[in-house]
Amino acid sequence: MTALIFIARHGKVALICGLLAGLLLPDIAQVLRWRIPELVALLLLLTAFRIGLVETLSNLAELRRTVLAVLILQLALPVGVLLIVVLLGLPVTPLALALVLVMAAPSVTGSANFAILLNGDPAPALRLLILGTALLPLTCIPVFALLPGFGDISDVMIAALRLLVVILAAAALGFALRHWYAPDLSERGRKATDGLTMIVLAVVVIGLMSAVRPAFENDPVELAFWVVVAFALNFGLQAVAYLTLRRRGSPAATPLAIVAGNRNFALFFVALSPQATDPLLIFLGCYQFPMYLTPTLLRRLYDSR
Structure with missing residues (x-):
């Protein structure tokens, strides 16, 4: 436990070590x-065990606000961008x-863990993850309606439902283990769980970086472009969301804000053609940089409250 607490x-x-390993160890990636x-x-599972069912559902009044947040983040924002593209007659480029x-x-699955690292409440992030994934089959319909020729929407629904099953099953097992074995989890136990979670997060990012090293060797200029796009989009969404919510006094x-910038957009790859997704594979790898550097580079933003 002492070692895990040190890692936490x-x-x-x-x-950061996970990011570097993804770059330096392409075979393992x-x-x-x-x-x-x-x-x-x-x-x-570890996140659910750490938070616990009681804390996750401690405030059912938050359910309505969580659903509203999902509709804004997953429906209003992308539809607004697409309407601008359509009205201006612009092509749907890879960017x-x-x-x-x-x-x-x-939301990405690690959003609650990032919230912990930034001294935030992880429970709202977990609720957003579960509800956002559950509502994705509905919120993606208008988006794909404005993206003609980019794939079968039923594939997205199937992928979202599959992910939802995994999320619910893993969360249920984590909640059950917490209830059975650690109903009164000590602060030391929480820190040890956080340390184990950090190890898993670091290993996950190594696999997600598998497309970055080949891109660096083949076309470093294109890679640099997508890195800039990834940071601007991820950090931009987080900053705007956080400053807006803080001004409104949201606890x-x-x-x-972490969820606003860190999204699991790889879900949509099952529905898009290879011609559309091939350029985005590099972006998927580049997107891991701002995601995993959020606790380090945006700490000053989140500490400004």
């Missing part, structure tokens, strides 16, 4: 790429597609 205390360093679903399920897909996607400004 230096969680930001663990995340390719192997871990095929174990990402299992690692994500383990991450969700425009990347912007829309990120905004239309639900959940930190977890909501």
Whole structure:
């Protein structure tokens, strides 16, 4: 437990080590790429165990606000961007597609863990993850209606439902383990769980970085472009969301802002053609940089409250 608590205390360093390992160990990244679903399920289990069912559902009045947040983040934002593109008669370029897909996607599974690292409440982030994924089959319909020729929407629904089943099963098991074995989890136990979670997060990002090293070797200029886009989009969404929510006095400004910028847009790859997704594979890898550097580079923003 002492070692895990030490890792939890230096969680930001663990995340950076995962990014570096993804860049420097491409063979391991390719192997871990095929174990990402299992690692994500383990991450969700640990997060649910750490938070607990009681804390997650402690305020049912938050349910309405969570649903409203999902509709704004996953429906209003991407549809607004697409309407601007359509009204201006602009083509749906890979850049425009990347912007829309990120905004239309639900939270990444690690958002609650990022909230913990930034001294925020992880429960709202977990609620957003579950409800955002559950509502994705509905919120993505208008988005794909404005993206003609980009795939079958039923594929997205199937992928979202599959992810929802994994999320619910992993969360249920985590809640059950917490209820059975640690109903009164001590602060030391929480820190140890955070340390184990940091290890899993670091391993997950190694697999997600599998496309970055080849891109660096083949076309570093294109890679640099997508890195800039990833940071601007991720950090921009977080900053706007946090400053807006803080001005409104929201107690959940930190977890909501983290979710605003960190989205699981890879879900949509099952419905899009290879011609549309090939350029975005590099962006998917680049997107891990701002995601995993959020606790380090945006700490000053979130500490400004």
